[in-house]
């Protein structure tokens with residue numbers, strides 16, 4: 001949302017904010033569904049395997065703001081938390097990730113605010129994913145509010161690793177023993193090899209089809 005929004009710290013403000021971010025997630029989900037359908041129609045291929053959309057819980061928002069060193073207020077959440085509304089797009093191959101990111105970037109009514117490419121630059125943990133923060137205009141009866149949505153794009157294999165690592169990490173509350181972190185990094189490397197293998201197999205199969 002625009003940073004100059006003036007919300008008081010009351011229940012009504014919280015409800016308005018939640019309404020806006022829910023609306024933003026819905027808007028973006030609809031756009032992605034349309035893009036996927038159009039791609040299927042034109043190229044006879046479905047780049048999105050599945051997607052999930054969620055609104056971050058108040059507890060997670062408070063935790064994140066405290067981690068950043070900010071007071072847990074609605075205004076700070078609007079300004080500093082980029083993933084209150086989040087959409088995770090899961091696709092088959094790494095090449096689909098960049099294709100989807102490009103398609104999203106070309107949407108005139110979405111503004112790409114930032115990109116983090118954890119595929120080219122994986123995190124220390126081994127985490128791989130492509131993150132985009134976009135804003136979408138939400139048309140209310142008396143105003144238009146540009147609202148932030150985080151889109152995470154990753155392959156099925158990356159999603160498998162991230163989901164399990166998230167669970168394990170949570171158990172240790174960020175203090176996993178070094179050998180566990182090391183083994184998780186090794187698993188991330190196996191997952192990357194699997195993605196590469198699947199992509200090259202797919203390229204080879206496509207080549208056969210073209211020759212038919």
Ligand code: 0O2
Pocket residue numbers: 056060064080081082083116123125126127131161162163165166
């Ligand atoms: P949750 O519980 O998944 O919502 P930002 O202010 O957005 O620039 P942030 O939030 O650190 O800073 O951004 P980043 O690095 O893009 O990470 C955002 C989200 O990516 C995280 O949200 C996770 O969902 C995911 N993520 C990032 N690093 C890891 C990792 O090492 N392992 C796993 N499994 N997921 C990761 P939250 O709010 O931290 O968590």
